[in-house]
Amino acid sequence: MQSRSHRFKENAREAIADPHIQAAMAKMKVGFTGKRLAAAARLPEFEALRDAARDIKNHSLANLDFYLERYEEKVTECGGQVHWAPTAEDARKAILDICQRVGAKTVTKGKSMISEEIALNEHLENAGIAAVETDLGEYIIQLRKEPPSHIIAPAVHVSKEQVEADFRAQHQHLPADRSLSEPTDLVNEARQILRQRYLDADVGITGANFLIAETGTSIIVTNEGNGDLTQSLPKVHIVIASIEKVVPNLEDASTILRVLARSATGQEFSAYTTLSTGPRRAEDPDGPEEYHVILLDNGRSSMLGSEFQEMLRCIRCGACMNHCPVYHAVGGHSYGWVYPGPMGAVLTPNLIGVEEAGHLPNASTFCGRCESVCPVRIPLPKMMRHWREREFEKHLTPTSFRSGLGIWAFLARRPALYRRLTGLGIRALGALGRRRGRFRSLPLAGGWTKYRDLPAPQGKTFQQLWAEKQKNGGSSK
Amino acid sequence: MTSAREQILGAVKTSLKRNGPTESTPEMLAERLSDPKPGLIPERAQLPHPAQVDLMESMLIELSATVQRVTNVDQVPDAVVDYLKARNLPQEIRLAPSRELLELPWEGQSLLKTSSGPAREPDQVSVTGAFAGVAETGTLMLHSGADSPTTLNFLPENHVVVLRSSQVVGAYEEGWARLRRAFGNGTMPRTLNMISGPSRTGDIEQKIELGAHGPRRLHVIIVEDGDASA
């Protein structure tokens, strides 16, 4: 997908002015957070499970080569095939090759962020293969020709009125008098349309939440059951997963699953957790005849061993964006590429370059709410700061800001000079603001005073007053 | 030319080396795969068996499933017919082709039409067994196989599951242990479905709607047959 991350500021401004997005965000910021809190409160072991989940991911990453090799061995043993894809291009090619070999005309898809990352749909469509998203949210945004705005709720920015309009415009059979005003009607309509698509599809493509080295299994977690129809009806099942999804065994996956849904939607467990291992067996009455796994690197191996390694723990639960006040203000599309919110602010520059996505790690107040809810305890603010450090080193920080910061830092490192100059400056500023107590505008403070008044200083610095007080003997004991 | 596989594994190895040696020996890693150990199991999952069955029931209800408990497996056909009547569903079911289900006294239900095999598109009600029920979250484990086609779990709008109380365990990990006993270490059936309630979506304005793509209703008939682990 073409990145719009570099115009983050403009994207954000547009989103802030968009009443649909603002209404959707107002709703989501209370919904998800309250449910997560309740689910966490109900499980006394929740915090300890977060630690355990973090440790499992750390262990898996530290031994990633071993587990990937064992995983591949197992998949092959079960009659499946692993395709290694160093780049997005390699992944697209591997998938298209399979589809073309089996003469696929229609492909159904379960929700997969990797598929968004490698822009798979466009690629298939260009080759004349219809790619149908089956997750309701993904289906909606596919109709709208939009990217997802959230990693687990891709259409969270869309209102039901907008969905109705999209369905009426694109579902040709729909009688005009059929009511579609309620979510129930819309869900039923989508169910009907997609049912036929599942039955017609030649290939089903899903993502994976986990890969299990012990058994060669891929796991998907869904609520709708779309992933299951996608993978059990067509004759070919393709799993696309990035390399960091592998964990050692089923027990490890269980521990992480205990924090995944609770963090994501506040459910105890998602409706469907499905483990798939190879193609159908000789005795199976249904299931796909072929099973392929595309293992995508696309920059992840170089995050290992770097200051961004911990980001590879991410299990894509979405809690960080559900709790992010910046995300709530600007919505997911503002981030301009596949991954929004705090996790996107760290991951996106790794995948498409900090030159393109430099705004993302900067647009954070470091309020730390993301880190406080991340089920695998990724220190997201710290890693955003690492990006800022890289930008600073590479001189990507805007010059005007850099020179202002430079002057400030120069003074901050020279306390005596700092005291003299700030003493003078504050006296002047204090005198200027004394009458009103605040400024409505002030040269060089436009970023502040555009939207808020600037409180005037009291007139002297604390250091001056303290020194005066010491001199007059009014000191501390 | 190096293969894509070597390219990725090589890059992973190079990156990890910068990280210093790992704390795990090859033997430890191999053991983690050949002899997996349970991690932290919530207390909720460690109840005595009868309490587990109760928890299974209450969790299922919380998940918008419905539950009926019977004391004898021969009561299952009656329970199924009652369920269909109560919901105004046609008296026609698609059974999983398992001996256990096929041998139930269906012939006593004169109005009920039964057939068995994988689900077909017009089937409205499926009746399947289960491999296990995990009490901690009311999660059913069903696996694919000759007598348990996966499509039965997803295509029909109504899914009725017959679960024996001896199949109820506390934690997922106990389910894995049973699975390894049934299939062998490191071996899995093609598909293992962990099902927690009927299909749902919150994708339209975060309002939860049941029956997004999979079953709109999930009904579980728990048959008392004691505690297999005891």
Add this chain to the structure above:
Amino acid sequence: MPKPEPKVGLFVTCLVDLFRPSVGFAAVKLMEAAGCRVEVPELQTCCGQPAYNSGDRADTRAIALQVIDAFQSFDYVVAPSGSCAAMLKSHYPELFDKEPDLRAKAEELSSRTFELVSFLTDIMQVSGVEAAFPEKVTYHDSCSGLRELGVRDQPRKLLSSVNELSLVELPDADICCGFGGTFCVKYPDISNTMVSSKTESIENTGAGTLLAGDLGCLMNMAGKLQRSGSDIEVRHVAEVLADMTDTPAIGVADGDVQSRGN
């Protein structure tokens, strides 16, 4: 138990030093009342966050070393700000990851550093203050203090001992006000959206005064309240606890006491 009459170095913070010295004096008064000897080292400027959060590690380190030096001789280092205290306490050690000697020094400073209100309750075991404030107030939890230092119950506990004060909880008190240091000038539109929803919640509480423990957040919220014509007064929590509320509230001119909102 703290040792008798511990020697405390006040880390004034640059914003208090420049914009609101009265907060510094309130801090001194509170700590003296709790039995501390308070000194203010001259060799302090700022904790270095503007540089740190802008990716300028070299300047941050230089500033950190300066602070470590300046506060060597104190039993405790206390700041009337969760954000600056967290900088000293949590982030200074991270700056010297690969230099064990310096890291040890930073960790030693860290172990002695506290945010003002939690220092009073947790270290000096203060359970109440001598103060009166006949107002309905609400309280915003600034992010760093809350999430990095666990400051949440301490200010509420001390506020409950202030005569005639009634506290109404602010819904979403734990959500960022949109200040974020340089963030508010680098991304003014986003910051404004955040502070607007914050001030809306504040106004909905019906409180006449807003309190918090960080001057940056306070200036942000005060500036927004005043720009939108609200007459809610904004003060640092230390001013109320120290019974030093005769100075005009933040952004209010001398002699121009705002009509109170309750």
